[in-house]
Amino acid sequence: MxxxxxxxxxxxxxxxxxxxxxxxxxxxxxxxxxxxxxxxxxxxxxxxxxxxxxxxxxxxxxxxxxxxxxxxxxxxxxxxxxxxxxxxxxxxxxxxxxxxxxxxxxxxxxxxxxxxLKERPEGKKKVKEIATRKPFVLHERDRVGKAIEIYREEGISRLPLVDNEGKLVGIFNFTDLIEKYILKQAKSDYGSRSKHTETKSFDGNPPDLRALEVIGFKAPILVTVNPDATISEVIDDLVNYNINSVIVEKELKPVGIVTITDLLKLFLPPERLTY
CATH class of the missing domain: 3.10.580.10 (CBS-domain)
Structure with a gap:
C-alpha cells in the first residue's frame, strides 16, 4: 500500500x-x-x-x-x-x-x-473513458469577462479557444492571465498608493481586464491528445509541459478535456466521490 x-x-x-x-x-x-x-x-x-x-x-x-x-x-x-x-x-x-x-x-x-496511476491498471485506460465531454469553449474573440465568469462558476482554469468553424486554435490559461496582466498591474500600482489610502472594492481584476479579447492570453503551447490515448500518455503530457489539463481533440475540434481532478477521481470508488 x-x-x-x-x-x-x-x-x-x-x-x-x-x-x-x-x-x-x-x-x-x-x-x-x-x-x-x-x-x-x-x-x-x-x-x-x-x-x-x-x-x-x-x-x-x-x-x-x-x-x-x-x-x-x-x-x-x-x-x-x-x-x-x-x-x-x-x-x-x-x-x-x-x-x-x-x-x-x-x-x-x-x-x-x-x-x-502510471503504475496501476488505470494507466492503461483510454482517455475517452474518463474525459469530460463537450467542454466549455471560448471563441477566440470572446472577452476575458466571459472566461472569468466560467472560471468562477465552474472552476475551469484552462479553456479551449475556437474559431468560427469550431476548430481549435489555442488554449486560454488563467495562469497566463495572472502572470501577464494582473501581476504587471500589481507591480505598477504597488508603491504608488499611500498606505493611508482606503482600498476600494475591486472585482478581482483591473477595471479594463474584462474587455480584453481572450486570444491575447493564449497559452504558448497547445497540448492535445486523441480519444484513444492512454491515461499514462496524458500524465506524461501533464508532467512534461507542467499543465493541469489536456484537451481531447478529434478532427481539429475540442471534444473533451482531462484534468488532474479527473485523474484524482480514479483513486476513489464512485460511492466516495462526495465533495
Missing part, C-alpha cells in the same frame, strides 16, 4: 501571510509551481494558489497573502494514497502539507499523486 510520504516533496514554495501577492506570484512563476505553503513567521497557516487570486474582491496591488490563504487538511505521512487523493479533491487544492511535531516537513502535490 502506497502512502503519502512516498510521494512527498521537500521542494515547495513558502510565503508569509504579510507578503504582497505580487511576491507570491513572482515565486510561483520562478519555480513553475501552482501553489504555496503559507506561514505566519514559523507557524503554518494554510495554502494558497494562483487560482484563488481571481476570486478575491481586493485589488492585487493592495492584496496580501493572508487575504487569500485557505485552510487545508494536514497530513501525517502515513495516509493511503487513495485518502490523499480524496483530501485533495475535497480541499480543491494543488497540494497538502505534511507535518511532524507541528512543523511542515514537506508537501504532497496533486501531480505526484496522479503519477502513481
Amino acid at each position: 502506497q502512502v503519502a510520504k512516498e510521494v512527498m516533496s521537500t521542494d515547495y514554495v513558502k510565503v508569509d501571510v504579510n507578503d504582497p501577492i505580487s511576491k507570491l506570484i513572482g515565486k510561483l512563476m520562478e519555480t513553475h509551481e501552482r501553489g504555496a505553503v503559507v506561514f505566519d513567521g514559523k507557524k503554518y497557516k494554510g495554502v494558497l494558489g494562483k487560482k484563488w487570486i481571481l476570486k478575491s474582491k481586493v485589488h492585487p496591488a493592495s492584496m496580501r497573502v493572508r487575504e487569500v490563504t485557505v485552510s487545508a487538511p494536514k497530513l501525517k505521512g502515513d495516509e493511503p494514497i487513495e485518502e490523499v487523493a480524496r483530501l485533495l479533491l475535497t480541499a480543491n487544492t494543488y497540494l497538502l502539507p505534511v507535518l511532524e511535531d507541528g512543523k511542515v516537513v514537506g508537501v504532497v502535490k496533486a501531480i505526484n499523486v496522479v503519477k502513481v
Whole structure:
C-alpha cells in the first residue's frame, strides 16, 4: 500500500501571510509551481494558489497573502494514497502539507499523486473513458469577462479557444492571465498608493481586464491528445509541459478535456466521490 510520504516533496514554495501577492506570484512563476505553503513567521497557516487570486474582491496591488490563504487538511505521512487523493479533491487544492511535531516537513502535490496511476491498471485506460465531454469553449474573440465568469462558476482554469468553424486554435490559461496582466498591474500600482489610502472594492481584476479579447492570453503551447490515448500518455503530457489539463481533440475540434481532478477521481470508488 502506497502512502503519502512516498510521494512527498521537500521542494515547495513558502510565503508569509504579510507578503504582497505580487511576491507570491513572482515565486510561483520562478519555480513553475501552482501553489504555496503559507506561514505566519514559523507557524503554518494554510495554502494558497494562483487560482484563488481571481476570486478575491481586493485589488492585487493592495492584496496580501493572508487575504487569500485557505485552510487545508494536514497530513501525517502515513495516509493511503487513495485518502490523499480524496483530501485533495475535497480541499480543491494543488497540494497538502505534511507535518511532524507541528512543523511542515514537506508537501504532497496533486501531480505526484496522479503519477502513481502510471503504475496501476488505470494507466492503461483510454482517455475517452474518463474525459469530460463537450467542454466549455471560448471563441477566440470572446472577452476575458466571459472566461472569468466560467472560471468562477465552474472552476475551469484552462479553456479551449475556437474559431468560427469550431476548430481549435489555442488554449486560454488563467495562469497566463495572472502572470501577464494582473501581476504587471500589481507591480505598477504597488508603491504608488499611500498606505493611508482606503482600498476600494475591486472585482478581482483591473477595471479594463474584462474587455480584453481572450486570444491575447493564449497559452504558448497547445497540448492535445486523441480519444484513444492512454491515461499514462496524458500524465506524461501533464508532467512534461507542467499543465493541469489536456484537451481531447478529434478532427481539429475540442471534444473533451482531462484534468488532474479527473485523474484524482480514479483513486476513489464512485460511492466516495462526495465533495
